[in-house]
Amino acid sequence: MNGDASLEQLRREGRVVIVGASLAGLRAAETLREKGFAGSLTMIGDEPYEPYDRPPLSKQVLLGMAGADRTALPRRRALDATWRLGVPATGLDMAAGRVRLADGDEVPYDRLLIATGVRARPWPHAAEAELDGVFVLRTRDDGAALARRLAERPKRVLVIGAGFTGSEIASACRERGLAVTVAERAAAPLVGALGGVVGAVAAELQREHGVDLRCGVMVTALEGDATGRVRAAHLSDGSSVETDVVIVSLGATRNTEWLAGSGLGAGPRGIACDAGCRAFDIRGIVTDDIYVAGDVARSPHALFGYQFLSLEHWGNAVSQAETAAHNMLSASSDRLPHLWMPAFWSSQFGVNIKSVGVPTLGTEIVVSQGSLADRRFVGVYGYQGRVIGAVAFDHARWLPFYQELIETTVPFPPPFPTVDRRPEGRRPVDADFPDPSVPTHGPTVTLSGYSPADRRMTFTPAH
Amino acid sequence: MRLVVDLNRCQGYAQCAFLAPDVFAMHGEEGLLYTPEADEAQREKLAQAAAACPVQAILVDAVDPPAEAVSGER
Structure with a gap:
């Protein structure tokens, strides 16, 4: 039984590399060890911090209940891993089985898990995004900087984009007694994720809590003062808002650029993988040594017509990481499908x-x-x-x-x-x-068509 | 001690808020807010809260915060 022997060797002395040291990466690593993986484990993360939890950043942290540096994730077990933190991966050589790092190092793998997640979509005008007082919220550093600024009691906060993150930020600001304007391109908050019927309820909630909610408008420009501090935003309806803090909440971008040219089926919609979390290459052929989990993955789901789903969900990151880790160490007949209910x-x-x-x-x-x-x-x-x-x-x-x-x-x-x-x-x-x-600011579930090699941004509605 | 609550599981039974009120608090009718890093003095109460959760949604560090994960050094 050749296959069994090589799997046994993998479990005993194989090299597993996990790119992405956040929730999915951590839970995958723990699962590998739980399942008896005794080989070498390398965790690569672009942020200089050990894995931390992001949901509190828009809630407890902005409310001042917890510091942004105090949301590290609890550990299920010791990992005995090599950590390469603060060093982004910059390339992948699939033929040689190596991940290239920004510092020039190359890390060889027998099994690779990609869990690079997403990042906040920045304000599209670079010079305006650089103004002091303009924020996004995704990382621990973002959370710390924003919490610090909110503690200085700005006169008015402008939130651009009323998806979940933007709405939670607005809620926290109101709870702290700060004046808040929310600008949303759609007709109501949360419509991308929940539709207009529920969005109308979300709009009432915001207004009732004192948010100056402006729907059906876009922010066309951010204006700074002579010292480079933001002071106003101009809207598409001709109005403007005087503000000293602007939070750009326009959804997320998938961290796949580092895979360009690698031959992996990765693009702006994420990395396509099969139901067993194995990544597809650009030819639509499934790899057997590269796995994907978390926000960056798109995988077919039997309950939803086998459409590829991208799920920016906390629970998905945990579940897909566990399934990927199990499958990495398993013979094909023992593998499990990722059938997590969104x-x-x-x-x-x-x-x-x-x-x-x-x-x-x-x-x-x-x-x-x-x-x-x-x-x-x-x-x-x-x-x-x-x-x-x-x-x-x-x-x-x-x-x-x-x-x-x-x-x-x-x-x-x-x-x-x-x-x-x-x-x-x-x-x-x-x-x-x-x-x-x-x-839009985006639904947290994206249906991204059927083709594993699809790199287009056009959406193929199923209805 | 670090902790995380799986809020997909949480159904707002509020047992944790009774047992460890310095760590967990209800926010609105059924929402839960918690401190992701609790003081050592909370260890006992936190363990009780995690054990009492009817949907077992609370995960507390199983190991002491590892020193291995704090630097970019190999």
Whole structure:
């Protein structure tokens, strides 16, 4: 049994390299050791910090409850790894099995896991992005810098983009008593992820909490003063906002540039991999030694028509990392598919928002419990006659039930009477997602077509 | 001690907020906010909170914060 012997050798003395030292990279490394991997393990990360948790950066850290330098992730076990932190990977030689680093080193691997994640999309005008007072929020350094500035009590904060991160930032600022303007290109906050029906509720929440919410506008220019500090933003409706802190929350860009020319199926939509987390090359042939996990991956999901899904979700990073690590050490018949049910949460304006499934696939929504007017409800999304996703506002305990409906492909509208029979619960309405070909701050789930080698940015709607 | 709560699992039962109120607090009706790095003095309460969580969503460091991961040196 040649294959068994070589797997045994891999487990005993193989070299595993993980590029990306955040949540997915850490959990993959721990899983490898849990499964008995005794070879060498190298963790490569572009940030000079050990793995830390990002969700608190837009919540606890901005509220002043925790320092940005105090969100390091707890460890499940000791890793005995070699850490190369603060050194980005700059290239991949698939034939030789080596990762090139920015400092010129090359690290050889027998199995490679790519978990390089995403980065905040910067403000497109470089000179304006350089103004003092203009921020993005993705990293620990971003969080520390922004928290410091908010503690100086700016007169007004402008948030550009009302996706989840932008909305959470606005919420934290209001909670600290800061004046906040939010500028959103779409008709309402969160529409990219949850559609216009739920977006309208999010808009009411923001306004009720004192946010100066401007929808249907774009920020056309940021203006600095003589000392290079931002002082105003100009909007597409001709108005302007005087502000001393601007936070650009325009979604994320996948960290795949370092793979350009490597032959791996990597592009602006992420890195395509099969359901077992193995990366495709640009010919659409699956590799057997390169695996992908976390935000940078796009993988087919059986429950959602085998479309490639990119999930910028905390839970996905953990689950995909565990599956990838298992599969790296397993014979093909022992490998597991990554079939994690998409799920995410957000906390804003005192409301706990949670979701399961893929709302962005939905064309219709029905309120099955609670009421939009109370901001306490469950919305169920339907796609081609089946339940495809659900969102809960302060109704989290019900979500496992809806998850089961999605997993068992229950018809839509769901075949049970709505629990509390509010008028709006009785009939499905258009979920009102924006045209997906228009770039927005972004849904946290992106359907990215079928072709593993697809490097285009055009969207192929399934409906 | 570092900790993280899997907020996909969390359903807002608030057991942790009763058992370790210096680390966990409810925020709104069912949202949870927590301090990602707790003082050593909280160790006992934190262990109780993690054990009492009905959905087992709380992960606390299983090992002491490793020295291995703090520098870019090989």
